[in-house]
Amino acid sequence: MSFREILRGLVESLGAEGAVMLAHDGEVVDSYASIDSIEMDLIGAHFGVIFNIMKDVSSRYGGSAVESVAIVTGSSRLVISAIKEGYCLVIALGGRGPLGGPLLQSRRAVERIEEEMG
Numbered sequence: 001m002s003f004r005e006i007l008r009g010l011v012e013s014l015g016a017e018g019a020v021m022l023a024h025d026g027e028v029v030d031s032y033a034s035i036d037s038i039e040m041d042l043i044g045a046h047f048g049v050i051f052n053i054m055k056d057v058s059s060r061y062g063g064s065a066v067e068s069v070a071i072v073t074g075s076s077r078l079v080i081s082a083i084k085e086g087y088c089l090v091i092a093l094g095g096r097g098p099l100g101g102p103l104l105q106s107r108r109a110v111e112r113i114e115e116e117m118g
Helices: 005-014 040-060 100-117
Strands: 018-022 028-033 068-072 076-083 087-094
Touching: 005 018, 005 028, 005 087, 005 100, 018 040, 028 040, 028 087, 040 076, 040 087, 068 100, 076 100, 087 100
Parallel strands: none
Antiparallel strands: 018 028, 018 087, 068 076, 076 087
């Protein structure tokens, strides 16, 4: 299964706007958007940087490794999850609603992505 197929399945199962997989250097590995107007590459780049800062701060102060983060704004929700080797997954969810399901499904998608990575 390709990364894009995993991202598409995740987006469709969540009714999300899109998802992007980023490499450790912020480069887009693959992305899928359910809406043509959403720029997942740009969203991923910005929130990938924020995620890396959060992981760095956690490790500096003796915290355990950050696995996932949820960010809620006035009009959207994002879930960012760590993938092995410094990669990450960013999911753009519109509107409101609980984040437990998206966080769980994100971790499951990460497991499939890591299997695909080898």
